[in-house]
Amino acid sequence: MSELTFEDVTVRFGTRGHATTAADGVHLTVPHGSIVGLVGESGSGKSTLARAAVGLVPVSGGRILLDGQPIDHRARRLQMVFQDPHSALDPRMTIGESIAEALPRRARDRRDRVAALLDLVGLPAECARQYPAQLSGGQRQRVGLARALAGEPDVIIADEITSALDVSIQGTVLNLVRDLQRRMRLSMLFISHNLAVVRYVSDFIAVMYHGRIVEHGPADQVLADPQDPYTRELLAAAADPAGQLDLGETSDTTPAHR
Known part of the structure; x- marks a missing residue:
């Protein structure tokens, strides 16, 4: 377990005269x-x-720390699960x-490790021989979680990992995230535009608006x-009943286009 800290983090894009501030003096801690x-x-x-946390965009100001030290991205202590489970593989x-x-x-024993990771995210070992196009969206997102855990x-950091999925499959993935976090005591930054999704999995909530944390x-x-x-x-x-999640034990173990 580790603590991720954003200290006055600012990220800008563009030139000085035409710069866009995407993150503006963000203070946030993932305990x-x-x-x-x-x-x-x-x-x-x-x-x-x-x-910025995983080193894909440069920080214009402030610091991002892991256990009080600047992140060494070569050490792979911070892993990200991306929004689109298709293009991520x-x-x-x-x-x-x-x-x-x-x-x-x-x-060592890499084949056994892969099988164990697939089992951890609720997929059969046979999936190891398949290609991403043979899996459903929910299954591919489980593979994304397994890849992150492999490191x-x-x-x-889970970035909008349910937004590309059907509502019923969102519930399955969210249940998996909660189960993995409880079993492994993971530290996680879970990102979503949907507060119904965030409140289901989160211990703490931070609200971001126009590049700033407005509530935490x-x-x-x-x-x-x-x-x-x-x-x-957002609440x-x-x-709105139209935005409710199906959080039952819906299965997505059969390949399908979702």
Whole structure:
């Protein structure tokens, strides 16, 4: 377990005269063994913050720390699960090859490790011989989680991992995330535009608006007594019956186009 900290993090794109600030002085902590849900509308800066944490975009100001030290991305202690489960996997590689590629170089018995990781995310070992196109969207997102876990990370960042899935399959993936976090005591930054999704999995909730964190605290506190008007708007949207999640034990183990 490790603690991920954003200290006054700013990310800008473009030249000085035409710069866009995507993240503006963000302070946020993902405590040891907890899930922090980061919620906000499209364009609020959530994914930019995630990409900065894993080194995909440069930080213009501030620091991103892991256990109080600057992140060494070569150590792979921070892993990311991406939004689109199709484009995140190489279509020319089998599922087993994709997961094995993410294992530490020192790992032995790689085939057994791949089978164990597939089992951990609720997929049969036979999936290792299949290609991404043969799996459903929910199955591919499970593979994405297995790939992230293969790197033996201290922190996982999950960036909109349910938004490309049907509502019924979203529930299956969210149940898996909760189960993995409880069993492995993972530290996780879970990003979504949907507060109904975030409140289901999170210990803490942070609300992002126009590049800034406008509200942050224990999930129960934020949900029961939101202080910012934007948080109240998100709560009203999450209460809409049309946006409710199916959180039953729906199976997505049969390949399908979802």
